[in-house]
Amino acid sequence: MSAYAGVPGVVETREALDEATLVVDPARLVEACTALRDEHGFNFLSDIAAADYLGWGEQELAGYIGTAGGRDLNVPGSRGYARVPDPKPKRFSVSYQLLRVGDEPARLRVQVWLDDGEAVPSVIQVWPAADWFEREAWDMMGIRCEGHANLVRILMPDDWEGHPLRKDYPLGGEPVRFSGED
Amino acid sequence: MSDRPLAKAGLQSERVLWPDRGPGVFEREVAEIEDALLLTTVEKAVAWARSGSVWPDTFGLACCAIEMMSIVSSRYDIARFGMERFSSSPRQADLLIISGRVAHKMALPLRQVYDQMLEPKWVIAMGACASSGGMFNNYTVLQGVDKIVPVDIHVPGCPPRPEALMEGIVRLHEKIRAGVPPAYAIRGVAE
Amino acid sequence: MTVLPSTRIYEGTRIPHPVPTILEVDPEKHRLEDILRVNFGPNHPSTHGVLRLIVDLDGENVAGIRAVIGYLHTGFEKNMEAKSWWKSVTYAPRIDYVSFHANELLYVLAIEKLLGLEIPRRAVWARMALAELNRIHSHLVWLGTSALELGAISLFWYSFDDRDQILDLFELAGGTRMHTRYVQVGGLAEDLPPNFTEEARKFCESMPRSVDEYEAILSRNTIWLERTKGIGLLSADDALALGQSGPMLRASGVDWDLRRNLPYLAYDEVDFDVPVYPNGDVYDRYKVHMDEMRQSVRLVRQCLDRLDEMDGEPWITDDRKVVLPPRHELHTSMESLIHHFKIVTEGFRVPEGEVYVAIESPRGEAGCYLVSDGGARPWRVKFRAPSFAALQATATVVQGCLIADLIAAAGSLDPVMGDADR
Numbered sequence: 001m002s003a004y005a006g007v008p009g010v011v012e013t014r015e016a017l018d019e020a021t022l023v024v025d026p027a028r029l030v031e032a033c034t035a036l037r038d039e040h041g042f043n044f045l046s047d048i049a050a051a052d053y054l055g056w057g058e059q060e061l062a063g064y065i066g067t068a069g070g071r072d073l074n075v076p077g078s079r080g081y082a083r084v085p086d087p088k089p090k091r092f093s094v095s096y097q098l099l100r101v102g103d104e105p106a107r108l109r110v111q112v113w114l115d116d117g118e119a120v121p122s123v124i125q126v127w128p129a130a131d132w133f134e135r136e137a138w139d140m141m142g143i144r145c146e147g148h149a150n151l152v153r154i155l156m157p158d159d160w161e162g163h164p165l166r167k168d169y170p171l172g173g174e175p176v177r178f179s180g181e182d
Numbered sequence: 183m184s185d186r187p188l189a190k191a192g193l194q195s196e197r198v199l200w201p202d203r204g205p206g207v208f209e210r211e212v213a214e215i216e217d218a219l220l221l222t223t224v225e226k227a228v229a230w231a232r233s234g235s236v237w238p239d240t241f242g243l244a245c246c247a248i249e250m251m252s253i254v255s256s257r258y259d260i261a262r263f264g265m266e267r268f269s270s271s272p273r274q275a276d277l278l279i280i281s282g283r284v285a286h287k288m289a290l291p292l293r294q295v296y297d298q299m300l301e302p303k304w305v306i307a308m309g310a311c312a313s314s315g316g317m318f319n320n321y322t323v324l325q326g327v328d329k330i331v332p333v334d335i336h337v338p339g340c341p342p343r344p345e346a347l348m349e350g351i352v353r354l355h356e357k358i359r360a361g362v363p364p365a366y367a368i369r370g371v372a373e
Numbered sequence: 374m375t376v377l378p379s380t381r382i383y384e385g386t387r388i389p390h391p392v393p394t395i396l397e398v399d400p401e402k403h404r405l406e407d408i409l410r411v412n413f414g415p416n417h418p419s420t421h422g423v424l425r426l427i428v429d430l431d432g433e434n435v436a437g438i439r440a441v442i443g444y445l446h447t448g449f450e451k452n453m454e455a456k457s458w459w460k461s462v463t464y465a466p467r468i469d470y471v472s473f474h475a476n477e478l479l480y481v482l483a484i485e486k487l488l489g490l491e492i493p494r495r496a497v498w499a500r501m502a503l504a505e506l507n508r509i510h511s512h513l514v515w516l517g518t519s520a521l522e523l524g525a526i527s528l529f530w531y532s533f534d535d536r537d538q539i540l541d542l543f544e545l546a547g548g549t550r551m552h553t554r555y556v557q558v559g560g561l562a563e564d565l566p567p568n569f570t571e572e573a574r575k576f577c578e579s580m581p582r583s584v585d586e587y588e589a590i591l592s593r594n595t596i597w598l599e600r601t602k603g604i605g606l607l608s609a610d611d612a613l614a615l616g617q618s619g620p621m622l623r624a625s626g627v628d629w630d631l632r633r634n635l636p637y638l639a640y641d642e643v644d645f646d647v648p649v650y651p652n653g654d655v656y657d658r659y660k661v662h663m664d665e666m667r668q669s670v671r672l673v674r675q676c677l678d679r680l681d682e683m684d685g686e687p688w689i690t691d692d693r694k695v696v697l698p699p700r701h702e703l704h705t706s707m708e709s710l711i712h713h714f715k716i717v718t719e720g721f722r723v724p725e726g727e728v729y730v731a732i733e734s735p736r737g738e739a740g741c742y743l744v745s746d747g748g749a750r751p752w753r754v755k756f757r758a759p760s761f762a763a764l765q766a767t768a769t770v771v772q773g774c775l776i777a778d779l780i781a782a783a784g785s786l787d788p789v790m791g792d793a794d795r
Contacts, residue, residue, distance in 0.1 A: 017486060017728055043613050046731065047757035049742040056746060085725045085746050095742065097729050097757070101613060101627065105634045109729060128393035129616025132765050140450075149391040155443040155794055156322070157287045164321055164451060171455055172321025172448075241416060243423060244445060244791050245470035245551060248514065252540075255533035270418035285794075288423060288444040291415045317463065320448040341551055 004108070007035050021095075021109040026120050029112055033096070033126045042098040042108060045123070048133035049095045050141040053088040054167040089113045092143060094120055114143060122147040140165040208353065212360045219361045226361070232276075232302065233358040235264035236351075239275035241295065243282025246309040249341040250281045258344040263351065272298040277354075278331070279347075283311035284324040296331045302364050306350055307333045310340045332365035388611055389768050396768040398429050398437040407431050415444045419522050419780060422790030426767070426783065433775045440767045445794040453754045457720035458484060458558065461751055466552045468756055469792035471514050474500075474507040474543075475734035477556040480754075482637065483730040483741040484558050487723050488695060494639075495686040496560035501638050502573070502676035503546065503555070504732075505669040509580065510539045511735035512662045512669075516587065519659075519784045523600050528590060535583050538576050545569055558721075559696040560689030570677045577677070580670045588663055601655040605770045605782030608653055615769065616762040619737025620661040621786065625653035631733035643675045655785040665735075695721045720749040736760055736787050760792035 004013065004020070009028025014021040024032045036042045090113040100106045112120055122145040124130045134145040135154040142163035145151060153160060162169055242250055253260045260266055269275045272295045284292055296305070307327050310316035313336040315325035327333060334357065337350035362368075389396045398408055409430045415423040423444035429437030449468055453461040465480040466473035478500055485492065517532035540550040546565055547553025555562050591597045607617070612625040622629055630647040632640040648664035650657035689696050697716055698709040715721075725747040731740035740757030763786040770782045 016726060017489075019728065021727075044618075045616055046738060047729070047740055047742060047755070049729075049753075049755040049757075051744055051753040051755075056752075095727075095729075097740065097742065099738075101629050107635075107729070107731075124393065127616065128388050128614050129762060129765060131393045132761060136761075150395065153443075155446040157443070164448065170321070171319075171451060173315070173319035173323075174325045176319070240418060244447075245467055245473075247422065248470060248551065251518075252533065252537070254529075255537060256530050257534065257537050270416075272416075283445065283447050285444060285446050287446065288415060291444070295416055318447050318449075318452060320452050322446050322448045343550065 004040070006039070007032050019107065019109060021111055023111045023113070026112045026114060026118070029110075030121050030123060030126065032110065033123050036098060036108070036110070037126055041100045041102060044099040044101045045127035045129045045133075046097040046099050048130060048137060049097070050137040050143050051093050051095070052141060052165065052167045053091055053093065056088055057085050090115045092116070092141065094137060094143060096123065116142075119144040119146045121145070124148055139163070142166065208356075212356055212362070215362055216360045226359070229359050229361055233355040236276045236304065236354070236358075237267050237269050237274065238265055238277040238279050239272050239295065239299070240268045240270050241278055241280055241292075243280070243284065243288070244311070246281030246312070246341045249344055249347065250279060250308065253344040253347055258348060260348070260351070263355070265351070273300060275299055276302070277304050277306065279306045279308050280312040280327050281308040283316060283318055284327055285322050286324060289324050289330055292327065293330050301366075303366070304334045304354060304358075304364050305331050306335045306337060306354065308337045308347055308350070309342055310338060313338065316340060332369055334365045383610060386611055386614070387608070387769050387772060388614060393615065394765050394768050395439045396437050396772065403431040403436045408436060419784065421518065421784065421788055424764070424783075424788060424790055426779075428779065430776065435771050435774045435776065435779050438768055438771055440764050442764060442790070442793050445790045447791070447795065449795050450754050450756070453751055455750065457749050458723060458751065459720055461754070462558065463554055466554065467791065468795055469734065469736065469739065469758070469760070469789050470551070471789050472507050472511040472735045473552050474503045474556065475732060475739060477554065478504055479730060479732050479734070479739050479741050481556050481558050482732065483728055483743040484723060486728050486730055487726050487743060487745055488558070490559055490690055490692060490695065492560055492690060493687045495680065495683045496688050497639050498676050498679045498683065499561055499565055499688070500556060501640070502673050502680065503543070504638075505672045505676065506539050506542060506573070508669045508735045509666050510536055512666050513539075515662060515787050520591070522780050522784050523597070525591065525597065528587065531583070531586065535580065538579070542569070542573055542576060545572060557689060559692065560687070564688045565680070570681055573673065573677055577670050577674050581667060584663060584666050591659070598656065600777070600781055601659060603654050604774065604778045605655045605785055606653050607766060607770050611769055612653070612766070615766045617737065617766055618762070619733065619735070619759055620658050620665065621737060621763060621766070623647065623649050624657035624661045626651040631731060631738060635731075637730075637732055643672055645672050655781050658785045722747060722749050731757065734759055736763065736789065736792065756795055758792040758795060760788040760790070764788050764793055
């Protein structure tokens, strides 16, 4: 993790499950990505994944946790072995999965946190591969990428309203009708 | 029942599977329709000719399209029915096999292709997604193509085996030969 | 006026500017009155599914192009958030419906990484064997359909015949030809049948001869060479900048394969070569696909040898909090009954966390970004689709092409629209 100490704009670093995540200030995202591409050799952008954390931690989570081990009823507020997860800083996170293609392969995740309505600068000038990924983030989650020359809907029809993958957008579909019922 | 001209045609699927059984439900229903319609010999000859070379349109959308391509292959040969000529132009196609999930964005091109086909035209909704939306009951998948085009035959499966699609096609041929009008003449679209 | 950032990231790039995925007509090279805008609409003779290309033609030269996708958007990610972990695995193979095992494997590997489960060896090697058979299947479909589009129609029947043999093997193991849902969290749904290795070996005997036949038909065929050599050029730097992976990247000269460089399953214990070709045209992509088929046969043989040694070992982990206990135990053990009940009604829960897992699918790097909140359902599933990334290269690859070359180049990107639209 100290290898990434020189990257501008880093607010926090996390490491879990063999994966390193750098949380970056959105205003300095392009600087950070340029530094990662030029100095640290991350020449390949795998994915840009946006996630919506509306309603995080409100589901009933106690019960049957899927790990070997047991339940600990003695820790107050933990509702058994399943704790309520830590609240997230803002509503949306956008994760840029980077890959170093070359002799020392490595993966890295750069994450920014946004509220509804905030925009993130586009990294299309760092990796042109970001083009359609950012359009998908706009279409599905409503995250605007400043500096993208063609931010229009990509997967939904052009006149669709709403951003389907948000948590407050309904799943849709029809109620299933059963025969024998009128 | 066995003196019915259709019964002598030798393509009864249940009869092939269970030769000792009597006529199956489909055979009986088709025989009733034949009685009711009282086709003339010329109409029967035309129906026989039409069923002999129903040219499908290349409307493969998703996983079912891969199984539809399989029936063109040599193991499940569709050329024995005269149907190997898939036409990309709907103007020259008789059958629209809608194979795969139809998103709302695709619904307009689907209706346009259906409208461009010349009559008589038939529609097979292949697979669970085309018949009813399948496992995708959500904001973007059309819950059954019979909401926008009238469908003759639904083939269940996810994806249906090539043999299952073949059964659907054989039943379509039987319907055509019995004189059953194509779906646009007898029913509209579902709600 | 906002100044748009420059996407000319290095000298000599052929990636269009300002939008990398739209090739605009250059008014210095073409008279604008000569341009005809043609729509290769969602329904078209090419067998790649519902891809729409809006092409600006100057005579037969392609002057401008943009790709429009979304005609097969199925809302997988939102549907999977609404189902329990067990049920959501059923959605995964239908995304990239030609390499279905790869998608299932990808999603299940992501869940297992979050769970921290250890998978028994027999399951690991069986998954590898099936993944490699799926790679051969996908390349055969690609070969058959690409050859069909370029006019070598008879190859379609040859390749689909071999493909039917692979689907027979999948049916033997998983019960159905496609979308077997055989890969389960913890291992495999059921043990491999006893005659699987024998039948698979027979296939491995006949497959290299088939690949020889395909190469005999195409590799030195004048028409094939005229239609594929020098068409659809993509340089190595452009390929990396556009996020290309898999055969596209290897045909442009970049020696990168996730199975060898960042191994998963047991790919570090097997021997295989990674074909790399320098020119970056359609012919090199064809050669990469052919060589990969041969290498996959080699890999399948090694997996089958190891599977024979592991005959009789468990095929699924015995962590009862995640996997159903065997039925005979339900009669005697109370804990097993409780585990069974909880798993079937509530489903197992996956600890909180986020993970990104990527595998080498036949189309390139397929990835899954999974976020769990500790509950019984996924919080966010995002699939990194290799076809989505591959289609971004359309504007770069068709520069200087004629219409017929456009078909060859767009086909060589190997897009599967279910994957691109999800």
